[in-house]
Every structure is written in structure tokens, then in C-alpha cells.
Amino acid sequence: GQQVMQIPQYQHVQEGEDFTTYCNSSTTLSNIQWYKQRPGGHPVFLIQLVKSGEVKKQKRLTFQFGEAKKNSSLHITATQTTDVGTYFCAGREGYQKVTFGTGTKLQVIP
Amino acid sequence: DAGITQSPRYKITETGRQVTLMCHQTWSHSYMFWYRQDLGHGLRLIYYSAAADITDKGEVPDGYVVSRSKTENFPLTLESATRSQTSVYFCASRDPGIGKTEAFFGQGTRLTVV
Numbered sequence: 632g633q634q635v636m637q638i639p640q641y642q643h644v645q646e647g648e649d650f651t652t653y654c655n656s657s658t659t660l661s662n663i664q665w666y667k668q669r670p671g672g673h674p675v676f677l678i679q680l681v682k683s684g685e686v687k688k689q690k691r692l693t694f695q696f697g698e699a700k701k702n703s704s705l706h707i708t709a710t711q712t713t714d715v716g717t718y719f720c721a722g723r724e725g726y727q728k729v730t731f732g733t734g735t736k737l738q739v740i741p
Numbered sequence: 742d743a744g745i746t747q748s749p750r751y752k753i754t755e756t757g758r759q760v761t762l763m764c765h766q767t768w769s770h771s772y773m774f775w776y777r778q779d780l781g782h783g784l785r786l787i788y789y790s791a792a793a794d795i796t797d798k799g800e801v802p803d804g805y806v807v808s809r810s811k812t813e814n815f816p817l818t819l820e821s822a823t824r825s826q827t828s829v830y831f832c833a834s835r836d837p838g839i840g841k842t843e844a845f846f847g848q849g850t851r852l853t854v855v
Contacts, residue, residue, distance in 0.1 A: 640781070664842065673831060673846040674784070719783060721844075729844065730800075731776070731784035 633658045635722045637732035645740050650707040652735035654720035663696055663703045664721040664729070674719060710739045744768065747832050747847035754822050754854055762817045762850045764832030772835040773815040774844065775799075775807065777828040784831065790815055791837075822854045 634657040644650050654663065662681045666674040678687055680696035680703060687694045693706045703720055720732040745766040754760045764773065771792045776784040786799030788807040796807050804826060806818045815834075819826055832847040 637783070662842065664844075666844075673849050674833075674844075675846070676843040679842055721784075723842070728786075728789075729774075730786070733781065733783040 633722065633724050633728070633730045635720060635730045635732040637718075637720060637735050639735055640733065641736045641738070643738045643740060644710050646712060647709050650710050650714070650737055652705050652718050652720075652737075654703040654705075654722070654732050656701045656722045656730075658701070658722075658724055660700050660722040660724060662723045663700075664723070665694060665703075665705055666719045666721060666731075667716050668719065668734075669716045672716075707737075710737070712739050712741055715739050745832060745834050745845050745847045747830075747850050750848060750850060752850060752852050754852070756823060756854055757821050760819045760822055760852070762819075762830055762832075762852070764815045764817070764847060766813055766815075766832075766834045766845075768834065768836070768845075769812055770834035770836050770845075771812065772837055773809065774833040774835070775805070775815070775817045776831045776833065777801065777826075778831060778849075779828050787817065787830075819852075822852075824854050826852065827854045828852060 664679045665677040668674045684698045685696040691708045695704045717734045717736045719734045721729045723729045748763045774789045775787040785801050790796045790809045793812050830850045833844040835844045
């Protein structure tokens with residue numbers, strides 16, 4: 632079945648440093664979504680990418696979808712303590728099935 | 742914003758007991774999902790439902806049973822709980838409309854099997 636892996640599993644950064652998490656799927660995706668889960672909370676939708684090579688920005692967050700639609704990345708510029716949490720990608724292969732990645736837990740040191 | 746609610750939030754049960762986790766959504770979303778979250782595994786799909794009376798297995802369905810007699814409810818039952826089912830369980834729902842792909846998650850149920 633479809634597998635979606637994320638690296639790194641954990642990342643500690645100093646406040647103000649940049650952060651990137653990578654997502655790789657074993658199969659071609661129709662779209663990819665990104666979610667953020669604060670400590671003790673539930674996943675919250677951030678964005679969806681659909682087109683090959685698509686790049687979207689949300690303030691300090693930049694999301695990319697690979698040309699082959701099998702990988703994606705999330706880059707945060709100048710991290711803040713409010714960025715703390717676990718970031719999940721979720722790859723959609725068919726109409727219904729969404730497979731979540733393993734997640735990257737971000738810790739920001741003030 | 743009631744949205745999607747799970748109950749209970751915390752549950753401790755003994756090995757071998759049956760336990761049911763409840764999920765209720767107020768949006769009339771046709772799609773509903775159950776995930777379990779474990780360290781190192783992310784969110785793994787247990788079961789999903791495309792509409793009332795339509796359910797299908799996800800990645801890790803063994804030991805679980807679901808039903809969906811009404812659109813708004815999607816209970817998850819552990820027929821005979823095992824320690825390996827200790828986890829955080831999330832219910833989610835989604836509108837099937839074109840372009841509406843965002844999944845909304847409940848607050849989660851932390852289940853401990855002793």
C-alpha cells in the first residue's frame with residue numbers, strides 16, 4: 632500500500648532559525664495536504680497542493696509539491712515559539728484515501 | 742463551534758474488555774475517519790466511512806469495529822481491548838464536495854489498556 636515518510640522525525644532549532652521538513656510518497660499523489668498539531672492538540676489543516684511543481688506561501692511558511700507529485704516540503708523562515716508542534720503531510724492517492732506521513736516534531740528554543 | 746466532538750477524552754480499560762469511542766459531527770459531512778496516533782507512526786487510518794451504512798477498512802483495522810447508522814455519528818468499538826491498542830484516537834470528517842478536501846479532527850481520545 633501507499634507509504635508516506637517524513638524526515639526528520641524530530642528537529643530542534645533556535646528561535647529565528649529556518650526549518651524544513653520533507654515528505655516522500657511511494658506512489659504518485661493526486662494532491663498533498665499539510666497539517667499542524669500543537670502539543671496536546673489535534674491536527675489542523677494548513678494547506679493543500681494539487682499541481683506538479685506548485686509552490687504556496689502562508690506568511691513565513693512555504694509549501695512545495697514536487698514535479699513528479701511524489702514529494703513535498705514545508706519550509707518555515709525565522710521560526711518562532713508559536714511554530715512548535717508536529718507537522719504532518721497527508722498524501723491523497725485516490726478519491727477517498729488519505730495517508731498521513733509519520734510527522735516531524737519541531738521544538739523551538741527561545 | 743461544536744463541529745466534531747469525541748467522547749470520552751480519556752479512558753482506562755482492562756485487557757479483554759469491550760470499549761466504544763464515540764464521534765459526533767454537526768456539519769453533515771459524508772466522510773468520516775478514525776485514526777490512531779502512536780509515536781513514530783504518525784496517524785494511521787483504522788476505518789473510514791463514505792456515508793451512512795458505508796464503511797471500509799483502512800491501514801490497521803484488526804481488532805476494531807465501526808458502524809454508521811446515522812451520518813453524524815461514527816462510533817469505534819474495540820471488541821476485546823489489548824495493550825497494543827493503547828493510543829490516542831482521532832476522529833475526523835470531511836465534506837466530499839469538489840475542492841473541499843480539508844479534514845476536520847476531533848480533540849482525540851487517549852485510551853490506555855492495562
